Amino acid sequence: MPSSLSLTSLAQAILLAFGWNEDHLHQFLESRNNHYATSMNELGGTLYPGIKDGRRYNVSHLLHKPDDSVPFEYDYGDGWYHKVKLESVDYYADDETKAVRLIGGANACPPDDCGGIYRYRHLVELIQKGLQSRELSEFYYWMGCKWYLEFFPKDKAAKAVDLMN
Numbered sequence: 001m002p003s004s005l006s007l008t009s010l011a012q013a014i015l016l017a018f019g020w021n022e023d024h025l026h027q028f029l030e031s032r033n034n035h036y037a038t039s040m041n042e043l044g045g046t047l048y049p050g051i052k053d054g055r056r057y058n059v060s061h062l063l064h065k066p067d068d069s070v071p072f073e074y075d076y077g078d079g080w081y082h083k084v085k086l087e088s089v090d091y092y093a094d095d096e097t098k099a100v101r102l103i104g105g106a107n108a109c110p111p112d113d114c115g116g117i118y119r120y121r122h123l124v125e126l127i128q129k130g131l132q133s134r135e136l137s138e139f140y141y142w143m144g145c146k147w148y149l150e151f152f153p154k155d156k157a158a159k160a161v162d163l164m165n
Contacts (some may be wrong), residue, residue, distance in 0.1 A: 002098040007054035007062070009164065011038035013100050014072060014082065016160040018109040018155070024075035028054065028084070030062060065089070078116035099165040102158040108151050111143055124149060 001010065011026055028036040037043055038054035047053065062070045069085040092098055110120045126136045127149055140146050 001059065001100045002092070003058065003060040005059050005100060007036045007050075007057050007059065008038045008040075008043070009100070010059055010084070011054065012073065013102075013161050013164060014084070015074070016164070017102050017105065017157050019157065019160075020074065020109065020112045022099065024077070026072065026074040027051070027054065028062060029073060046092075053054040073112065075116075076122040080110070080116070097165075100161055102154070105152045105154050105157060108147065108149050111147060118165075 005013075007028055012022075015022060015026070022040060025037075025039040025042050027038055027042075030036065031052045035051045036054040036057055037047055037051050037062040043053060043055065048147070062068070063084070066088050068085055069083050072082040072084050074080040074082070107123070110117075114120050114123065123136070123139055126133060126139075127147070
């Protein structure tokens with residue numbers, strides 16, 4: 001991705017790669033008192049002190065050199081925290097298009113709004129045990145399909161991210 005990509009666009013790329021909707025608030029957490037709101041729901045209202053508009057800042061404001069990282073929080077209720085890390089810095093060729101690309105991924109994303117890490121871990125345990133329980137059946141019904149731990153739809157996720165460009 002280009003370093004000029006807005007933090008809001010970076011958040012959108014993350015959500016698209018995970019297959020999550022923008023149904024919940026999300027933000028980058030530079031420090032305890034310095035947050036960058038990236039949710040369009042939050043950006044439509046008044047921002048609290050210490051919360052900056054993620055549309056006005058870009059990736060280069062938070063990530064400067066390889067191994068720099070910043071926490072990204074999605075769904076304040078479920079509390080999904082992600083470490084966004086700068087792996088390397090490359091330069092675009094003069095004729096190269098600056099674009100956001102998904103370059104990898106593995107395993108299924110936790111289902112959106114599944115209850116946070118503890119509920120997710122419980123569901124993973126149920127699936128790994130292979131026991132057909134009422135709870136697991138209700139989970140599949142809520143999902144609208146069977147859910148596979150190892151399945152990552154890389155092509156579909158890559159296409160979704162490509163549509164940002």
